[in-house]
Amino acid sequence: MNVIAQQPPNALYTQTALVLQGGGALGAYQAGVYECLEGSRALPNWVAGISIGAINAAMIAGNPPGKRVEQLRAFWDRITEPGPDMVLPFTDTMSRRIHATGSSLRSLLSGIPGFFSPRIPPAWMHPPGGPGATSYYDTSDLRATLKRHVDFDLINSGPVRLSLSAVNIRTGNFTYFDSRNMEIGPEHVMASAALPPGFPPVEIDGEYYWDGGLVSNTPLSYVLNNSCRDTLMFQVDLFSAIGPYPETIDEVEERRKDIVYSSRTRMNTDIFREKHKLKQAIAQLAERLPPGARTDPVVAELAGLGSDHKVTIVHLIYRRTAYSGPAKDYEFSRRSMLEHWKAGKADARRTLRAKAWREPPPPELGIAVYDMTRSGVA
Numbered sequence: 001m002n003v004i005a006q007q008p009p010n011a012l013y014t015q016t017a018l019v020l021q022g023g024g025a026l027g028a029y030q031a032g033v034y035e036c037l038e039g040s041r042a043l044p045n046w047v048a049g050i051s052i053g054a055i056n057a058a059m060i061a062g063n064p065p066g067k068r069v070e071q072l073r074a075f076w077d078r079i080t081e082p083g084p085d086m087v088l089p090f091t092d093t094m095s096r097r098i099h100a101t102g103s104s105l106r107s108l109l110s111g112i113p114g115f116f117s118p119r120i121p122p123a124w125m126h127p128p129g130g131p132g133a134t135s136y137y138d139t140s141d142l143r144a145t146l147k148r149h150v151d152f153d154l155i156n157s158g159p160v161r162l163s164l165s166a167v168n169i170r171t172g173n174f175t176y177f178d179s180r181n182m183e184i185g186p187e188h189v190m191a192s193a194a195l196p197p198g199f200p201p202v203e204i205d206g207e208y209y210w211d212g213g214l215v216s217n218t219p220l221s222y223v224l225n226n227s228c229r230d231t232l233m234f235q236v237d238l239f240s241a242i243g244p245y246p247e248t249i250d251e252v253e254e255r256r257k258d259i260v261y262s263s264r265t266r267m268n269t270d271i272f273r274e275k276h277k278l279k280q281a282i283a284q285l286a287e288r289l290p291p292g293a294r295t296d297p298v299v300a301e302l303a304g305l306g307s308d309h310k311v312t313i314v315h316l317i318y319r320r321t322a323y324s325g326p327a328k329d330y331e332f333s334r335r336s337m338l339e340h341w342k343a344g345k346a347d348a349r350r351t352l353r354a355k356a357w358r359e360p361p362p363p364e365l366g367i368a369v370y371d372m373t374r375s376g377v378a
Helices: 024-039 052-061 068-079 093-110 140-149 152-157 186-192 220-225 249-261 265-288 297-303 334-353
Strands: 015-020 046-049 161-168 174-178 202-204 207-211 231-237 311-317 367-371
Touching: 015 024, 015 052, 015 220, 024 052, 024 068, 024 231, 024 334, 046 052, 046 220, 052 068, 052 140, 052 152, 052 161, 052 186, 068 140, 068 334, 093 334, 140 186, 161 186, 161 220, 174 186, 186 202, 186 207, 220 231, 220 265, 265 297, 265 311, 265 367, 311 334
Parallel strands: 015 046, 015 231, 046 161, 231 311, 311 367
Antiparallel strands: 161 174, 161 207, 202 207
């Protein structure tokens, strides 16, 4: 038997990262992708996420292999309720749109068990500055849900690095909570998922934080900038930058969300490629210097900036359906969740069959990006 065929698809990389975008109810797609990755033994040793991606990332980093899919499934079953859609056909586009509208309205009016609940009395009836005055929903139930499905001791002592992104409300700047540099708790996950005005800010060490998606809906740039080894990244996005021209006001709102929350992958990779070329030039110049010159502190500091590591990004993107709409990120029906999960598994399975991305790009290229579309074309 061919030994190479027995290797996991990420065998030629020293580091595998899983990068998870925000997108609410669409996050079940990421769980489906992960289930397929684990089945192929392409296990990440670094998981980074924002918003719902942060919650999924915490469950992956906070559970051992073999238990992660079980906990992801338990979480998504908990926050999605089976309804009439599970016993009635609802197969045509119009029926699915009507069902999605009803399901999203239930989420808005009643909240999601184990996730968030409407404030009673509502925010505008609370005194200014009070804990209930700055959000429409209460997310205190999420803390208990996270503790049920995530082993935070494992996150802080285990082999998988976890990075979460949030926005400091006072400064307006990105903040990264990284298990390599600090102890991660439920509050860090909740901060990354605290999207205003729906969810309240989360206080950590005297500072208040909102959802990182306000600045960027993907932690891709953070992972790129902090990678120093040959790295394979599975970037799982829930909003696609490419889409059709809208013809109704609902389609306008859906398209607006897709554009606002889609990852700027091309921009991030172009910036990385230019930085990579500069680092390569520094490394090559340092090699040409005489040994005596390399001992100079200034030269040694500059030489330390050199790098020749390589990065491959495998991009998986949830593609909209004919019946999706502007509320797709808060439509928490069981049927939609199962469909999102199934789509993630199917896209990951198709991507894992491809061979091109399994080998790091040549040193002069530095970075390569692959997106296997549903037609099977890279």
